[in-house]
Amino acid sequence: MSFFFSGRSNKTFKPKKNIPEGSRQHELMKHAAATLGSGNLRLAVQLPEGEDLNEWVAVNTVDFFNQINMLYGTIAEFCTEHTCPVMSAGPKYEYHWADGQTVKKPIRCSAPKYIDFLMTWVQEQLDDESAFPSTIGVPFPKNFSQLAKTILKRLFRVYAHIYHQHFGEVVKLREEAHLNTSFKHFIFFVQEFSLVDRREQAPLQELIDRLLEREAAQNGAGGASGRSVRPTGGAAAASAY
């Protein structure tokens, strides 16, 4: 299940990643869902007392993948070779796909192709038991933190593309509150554990600033964001993978 979307649209882009019931991560996920229900995202993202940071990052990464999978799934029909011939986040940011392993030379491709590469790659990492062990007692690999950072950095780009190129469709589908809440949760999470460089967040910096200001104004009240939050242009140059 996903923290925000249970019972809503079942449209997903890729198959949903399930965390097996009875696993330790499933318990953590239930804990996270309960904490999120309180509406205070700042508190909800914090590492629960006595829990392992890697487990916490893993369970949340799986959930963000599922959320983004569903958010992109709802607008995927509008994201085509024709509407989005390059993977971009506004006019100033363009992304070229490379995974650093099988694809080393960045490929300039359409957004649907890029997002397909990206989500398939993330899915492969999440399904890899040696990278994301689901069994209690199986240790996380030494490079887990780096891998999680790369996954989250790439997932951010799907939010950035949705906000910049498809926000109108999101509004028409009345999904903007979900998009905003999901993105705010993501940002609070990656900021809490310094998982995505600020430089990588630049395409949505103004939106992030506004979400944070709003949160500060609400004095930690949290909850779904309003309907007027939308992105504006970024400020710097294109980025490769």
Ligand SMILES: [Zn+2]
């Ligand atoms: Zn698109």
